[in-house]
Amino acid sequence: MSNMLEKAKQIEEYVISFRRDLHRHPELSNKEFRTQERIMEELDKLGVPYEKVGTTSLIANIKGGKPGKTVALRGDMDALPIIEETEIDFKSENQGVMHGCGHDAHAAMLLGAAKLLSEMKDELAGEVRLFFQEGEENFSGAKMIIEAGGMEGVDACFGMHLMPGLETGYVDITPGYRMAGCDNMYVRFEGVSGHGSAPHLAKDTIHPASTFVTDLQGIVAKNVDARHPIVISVGKFDGGTRANVVAKYTQLDISMRSFTPESREAAIEGIKRHAKAIAEAYEIKSEVILEESAISLYNDEEIVEIASQSAIEVFGEGKNIALDKFMGSEDMAYYFEHAKGAYAMLGYRNESKEAIYYPHHEKYKIDEDALKYGTALHVQFAIDFLSR
Structure with missing residues (x-):
């Protein structure tokens, strides 16, 4: 398999375009019906099977050509009740609702990972399970996926969140307690x-x-x-x-x-x-x-070690920077009750693009150059875990 970042660059416009479509049409927690439809359309094109769970969530499966373990990758997709105050071309058309936390990008990066993984599935040993999750903002979505059996047989789980504490091209994958x-x-x-x-x-x-x-x-x-x-x-x-x-x-x-x-x-x-x-x-x-x-989110030491090596492959040496713990909360932690996991913080800070605001801000913007890194990291971690 060639360099994963190079593969991600080849579909970068696809991921960015999909993210902008979701950003233009944000939907609140447990009401992500259009978002679900759009993701299903793309998964159908890719030939990736899926099932609807919860209210608007999806569990997709990519089975490798050889037997092996199962790894789960998660991307949330709900927006916030915020009046957007940016001047971007793809500004929210749903008045009073905004993707002010980057979940549009999270879903797009996971879809990009699905595209790359589906193209190399014959080389995979095991199964990659993709969670397109509703309702992170009200902490309901992860529980719905778990109740639907999404974590049954899963050996490891991985997710990420865009954060402005790091510049684009950097990541934080640190063991131990990370979110409250x-x-x-x-x-x-x-x-x-x-x-x-x-x-x-x-x-x-x-x-x-x-x-x-x-x-x-x-x-x-x-x-x-x-x-x-x-x-x-x-x-x-x-x-x-x-x-x-x-x-x-x-x-x-x-x-x-x-x-x-x-x-x-x-x-x-x-x-x-x-x-x-x-x-x-x-x-x-x-x-x-x-x-x-x-519940509090704890990154497993073993999974962090694998993900850190994956990050070196994608970002290069010296790009994994440990941030302080966050007092904010994440329902990703519920998956970690069922399998070891790691949650990464993906940098998007770029002052020249005004990508400086923390999540839940009305002027929240991201540097879309970060999306190729997140897409590649999803895929690289899945490959690295399954190959062990």
């Missing part, structure tokens, strides 16, 4: 209504809830191992009905990011304990509801 897990917690305090002129005859909840909010960061400082970072943020504080009515109810919406199971559990128990203690101190009731959004 995310939990939402809803804390509700219940007291007794009364007139604002006589708070002693009622049981206010706004003051206790305020005390609880100021107390939260003490949990981070005093209950969680400082070597394992955690972030607790109160995003919503809702209490009371009007100025002269003592608030019977106050509810807080909390977002929590963590890496290790130990730090996560310590924080959850701390939040429950503090809410209960403060409620008891003010003679009111408390309730804490936990909603898991995503």
Whole structure:
């Protein structure tokens, strides 16, 4: 097999054109119906079999000419509820919806990988499974693919995300915890209504809830191992009905990011304990509801070693640069519960093209020169893993 980057360059315009088509027609999580149709059209042209799963996801299969292991490659494809403020020619035509996280490029790179792999399938030993995944932004898509049996028999899993922390032509493939897990917690305090002129005859909840909010960061400082970072943020504080009515109810919406199971559990128990203690101190009731959004993402050392060698083949020596861990979350982590995996950060920073903004920004743009690298890396990793 010849140099994979050279192969990717030969279909670069195909990948870029497909990415621009998706960018022009973005669709929100679990509503990627046109996106699914377009991918199926291309897979049909390539002769790559697939099945629909979940709401709009696809699982495609490329079986090699020889028996062997199974590797899964994943590309997400949902957009965000953002009003795009770029001046590109292929700007979103779906008002209020934008591919502001690069999932259009992720899907296009995976399609490019499907094209290259389908052309060399007779040389492959084993199977490459391709996950065109819906709903990453709401952490629903990976679970749907897993529930549909997508990870059955998979020996390794690989994915990537475009990031501006690195310039185009660089990549970050690092072992260990790479992205945080995310939990939402809803804390509700219940007291007794009364007139604002006589708070002693009622049981206010706004003051206790305020005390609880100021107390939260003490949990981070005093209950969680400082070597394992955690972030607790109160995003919503809702209490009371009007100025002269003592608030019977106050509810807080909390977002929590963590890496290790130990730090996560310590924080959850701390939040429950503090809410209960403060409620008891003010003679009111408390309730804490936990909603898991995503688990932390851990790159397996063995798979990272293989992917790092693949990166050398594609990018060259010295182009794998370790970035700091991200407190953001990714549902790619759910695949890693079923098979060892690695998640790479693919650089797209290019100031001359204004490709400088982080995901979820209304002026988000990528350097499309990065797409050939991602396409080649998908293919190179699949080949390298299956050949071991």
